Amino acid sequence: MPVSSDDPLDEVLRPPLDETPEQRVLRLEREAEAKRISLAIDASIKAERQARRKKRIVRLLLLGQSESGKSTTLRQFQRLYTPTAFREERILWRAVIQLNVVRSIRTILDALSMPNFNSPYSSPRSRARSLSRTRVPPLPTRHSPPPIPQYPHGIDMMKSSNHSDNHGYSSDVAQISCGSPPRYPPTIPHHHQSYYNEQDADYDPDSDTEFIIAQSYPESPPNFNHGPRSDPSGSSTTTLAQSPFEALKARLLPLRHIEALLIAKLVPPNEDEATHLAAPGDDNGRLPSPTGSHFSRNGRSHGRSASLYRNQEIFVRPGPGWKGGLSKARVNFPGHSYGLSSSQSSNGHRPMSAGNTGLETPDEPQEVLHACRRDMMQLWNDEGIRHVLRRRKIRLEEGGGFFLDDLERVTSLRYMPTDDDVLKARLKTVGVSEYKFEMEISAGRDSGTEWRIVDVGGSRSQRQTWMPFFDNVDAIIFLAPISGFDQVLTEDKTVNRLEDSVLLWKAVCSSKLLANVDLVLFLNKCDILEKKLNSGIRLSKYVRSYGDRPNDLDSVSKYLRGKFSAIHREHSPNPRKFYGFCTSVTDTATTAGIIASVRDMVIRQHLKQSKLL
Numbered sequence: 001m002p003v004s005s006d007d008p009l010d011e012v013l014r015p016p017l018d019e020t021p022e023q024r025v026l027r028l029e030r031e032a033e034a035k036r037i038s039l040a041i042d043a044s045i046k047a048e049r050q051a052r053r054k055k056r057i058v059r060l061l062l063l064g065q066s067e068s069g070k071s072t073t074l075r076q077f078q079r080l081y082t083p084t085a086f087r088e089e090r091i092l093w094r095a096v097i098q099l100n101v102v103r104s105i106r107t108i109l110d111a112l113s114m115p116n117f118n119s120p121y122s123s124p125r126s127r128a129r130s131l132s133r134t135r136v137p138p139l140p141t142r143h144s145p146p147p148i149p150q151y152p153h154g155i156d157m158m159k160s161s162n163h164s165d166n167h168g169y170s171s172d173v174a175q176i177s178c179g180s181p182p183r184y185p186p187t188i189p190h191h192h193q194s195y196y197n198e199q200d201a202d203y204d205p206d207s208d209t210e211f212i213i214a215q216s217y218p219e220s221p222p223n224f225n226h227g228p229r230s231d232p233s234g235s236s237t238t239t240l241a242q243s244p245f246e247a248l249k250a251r252l253l254p255l256r257h258i259e260a261l262l263i264a265k266l267v268p269p270n271e272d273e274a275t276h277l278a279a280p281g282d283d284n285g286r287l288p289s290p291t292g293s294h295f296s297r298n299g300r301s302h303g304r305s306a307s308l309y310r311n312q313e314i315f316v317r318p319g320p321g322w323k324g325g326l327s328k329a330r331v332n333f334p335g336h337s338y339g340l341s342s343s344q345s346s347n348g349h350r351p352m353s354a355g356n357t358g359l360e361t362p363d364e365p366q367e368v369l370h371a372c373r374r375d376m377m378q379l380w381n382d383e384g385i386r387h388v389l390r391r392r393k394i395r396l397e398e399g400g401g402f403f404l405d406d407l408e409r410v411t412s413l414r415y416m417p418t419d420d421d422v423l424k425a426r427l428k429t430v431g432v433s434e435y436k437f438e439m440e441i442s443a444g445r446d447s448g449t450e451w452r453i454v455d456v457g458g459s460r461s462q463r464q465t466w467m468p469f470f471d472n473v474d475a476i477i478f479l480a481p482i483s484g485f486d487q488v489l490t491e492d493k494t495v496n497r498l499e500d501s502v503l504l505w506k507a508v509c510s511s512k513l514l515a516n517v518d519l520v521l522f523l524n525k526c527d528i529l530e531k532k533l534n535s536g537i538r539l540s541k542y543v544r545s546y547g548d549r550p551n552d553l554d555s556v557s558k559y560l561r562g563k564f565s566a567i568h569r570e571h572s573p574n575p576r577k578f579y580g581f582c583t584s585v586t587d588t589a590t591t592a593g594i595i596a597s598v599r600d601m602v603i604r605q606h607l608k609q610s611k612l613l
C-alpha cells in the first residue's frame with residue numbers, strides 16, 4: 001500500500017491506484033533491477049575511493065650537472081606518457097625557440113664584434129665572397145670540422161689523488177692535469193689556409209680598416225622604433241658608408257627588441273631574479289655585479305662585453321609561471337622555489353589547451369624573425385663567419401637550443417614546434433619542479449600509479465636545493481653528458497665537465513640518504529660524443545687512462561660505462577644493481593625503449609619495497 005506523504009516526489013513515484021497484477025509484477029521487477037544497479041554503483045564508488053586511498057605514488061628524481069639533459073628527459077616522459085598534454089603544449093615552446101634563435105644570432109654577432117678582431121671580409125680576396133654576394137649560401141652541414149680543443153685538461157680516471165675541490169667532493173677518481181694544451185690541426189677551409197694563423201689567430205695580414213668591427217652594439221641603447229628593419233623580401237637597404245657586415249648587423253638590430261620582448265613574455269611579473277643572466281664565473285649563485293651583464297625587466301642588456309655574452313643564459317623558474325605567462329591555461333606543472341618540500345598540487349586534470357590558437361594570434365617575435373630570416377641565414381651560412389666561429393671556439397651546433405640549421409622552418413609565420421623541436425629547445429632550470437601525472441598510456445601493473453618526476457637545476461649554485469627531495473624517492477636517473485670530456489663547466493672554468501659528472505656521481509652513489517634508492521645512469525649526449533670522436537678529437541688526450549684504445553663511440557662509451565659502474569660498486573653503502581644506458585635523450589626513437597625499461601624497473605622496485613613495508 002502506498003504510504004501517504006507530503007513529499008511531491010512520493011506522489012510521482014506512487015504506483016497507480018488502478019495497477020493490475022501483471023503491471024505490479026513488471027513494476028517490482030523494474031524496481032529490483034534499479035536497486036541492483038544502484039548498489040553496483042555504490043560498490044564501485046566505494047572501491048574507487050579505497051583504491052585512491054591506496055594509490056601508488058612513484059617518485060623519480062632527475063639529477064646531473066647543468067645541460068646534462070634532465071629537463072629533456074622529463075619532456076620525453078611527458079611526450080611518451082601524456083602525449084595529449086605534450087602535444088597541446090608545443091605551441092607554448094615557440095617563444096623559447098624564438099629566444100634560442102635570437103640568442104644564437106647574437107652570439108655570432110658578438111663573436112664577430114670582438115675588439116681587435118679583424119674580419120675575414122677585410123681581405124680583397126674574402127671580400128669577393130662576402131656578405132654582399134647574391135649567390136645562395138651552401139646548405140649548412142651539421143658536421144663542422146673539428147673544433148680546436150677548448151680546455152686542455154687531462155682527466156685520469158684510474159689514478160687516485162686526495163685532491164678535494166671546494167665543493168666538498170673528493171676528486172680521487174678523476175684528476176685534472178694542466179699540462180700543455182693538446183694541439184689538433186684545425187681543419188680549415190682551403191681558401192682560408194693562407195691567412196689563418198693558429199699562433200696569432202687575430203692577425204689578418206690582409207686586413208683593411210674599413211671592415212674592422214670594434215664594438216658589438218652602439219654604446220647607447222638602440223632605438224628599436226627607428227632602427228633599420230629587415231625587408232621581408234630579403235633585399236638589403238644598406239648605405240654606401242656601411243660595410244656589408246655592418247649593414248647586415250644593422251638589419252638584424254630588431255632582434256634585440258625581440259629578445260627583450262621574449263624575456264618579458266617568458267618571465268612572469270615579480271620575477272626579477274629570474275631575468276638575471278648568470279655572469280661567467282658566477283658559480284655560487286652570486287648575482288651579477290651591477291656593472292656586469294644582466295637584463296632588467298625591460299630586457300635591455302646593460303653589459304656590453306661581447307666576450308662575456310656567449311656564456312650567459314636566460315632562465316626562468318620551472319612551473320606554471322612561464323607557461324602561464326604565455327597561456328593562462330596551464331596548471332599541471334607545479335613548481336617549487338628553492339627546495340620547498342611540499343608540492344603545489346595539480347588538480348589532476350589534463351591541462352586545458354592553448355591548442356593551436358597561438359598560430360592564429362599575432363606574434364610580433366615570429367613576425368620579426370620571419371622578416372629577418374634571410375639575413376639570419378646569410379649570417380649563419382657564410383663560410384667566412386663559420387671559420388671565425390671555429391677560430392673563436394664557438395660551437396653552437398653542440399650546444400642546446402640550436403635551431404640555426406632550421407631557420408627557414410622555425411621562422412615561418414605559421415611555425416608550430418614539432419616534438420623534436422620541443423626536445424631540442426633550451427631553457428635553463430632554476431629551482432626544483434615536480435611534475436605529477438598519471439600515464440595516459442599505461443599498462444598492466446603501473447595503471448593507477450601516480451608518477452612524480454622531480455626536475456632540478458643542475459648548475460653548482462642550484463645543487464643545495466636537491467637535498468630535501470632525497471626523501472621518499474623511488475629511483476634516481478642521473479645524467480652524465482659524456483660528450484663534455486673536452487669542455488669545462490660554464491659556472492667554473494677550472495672544472496672539466498666530465499670530471500664534474502664523475503664527482504657528482506660518486507657523491508650520489510656514496511650518499512647514505514640514498515642508500516636504498518635505485519640509481520639509473522644515463523651516459524647522455526652520445527650523438528654529440530660520436531660526432532666529436534669522428535671529427536678526430538681524442539678521448540685519451542683528456543682521459544689519460546684511456547690509453548690507445550680505439551677512439552670510437554662503442555669503445556669510449558663502454559669504457560666510461562665501466563668506470564661509472566665501478567664507482568657505483570665501490571661507493572654504494574649497500575650493494576645494489578647498476579642500471580646504465582648510453583643515451584641521446586633528444587632522440588625520440590632510441591629513448592622510448594630506454595624510458596620504458598626504466599619505467600618497468602622503477603615500478604618493479606616500488607612494488608617490491610611496498611611489500612617489504
Ligand SMILES: Nc1nc2c(ncn2[C@@H]2O[C@H](COP(=O)(O)OP(=O)(O)OP(=O)(O)O)[C@@H](O)[C@H]2O)c(=O)[nH]1
Nearest residue numbers: 067068069070071072400401424429458525584585
Ligand atoms: N644533441 C643532444 N642534445 C641534448 C641531449 N640531451 C639534452 N640535449 C640538449 O641540451 C640542452 C640542455 O638540456 P636540458 O635538458 O635543458 O639540461 P638540464 O640538465 O635540464 O640543465 P639545467 O636545467 O641547467 O640543470 C637542451 O637544449 C637539450 O635539447 C642529447 O642527448 N643530445
Ligand SMILES: [Mg+2]
Nearest residue numbers: 070071428429
Ligand atoms: Mg633543466
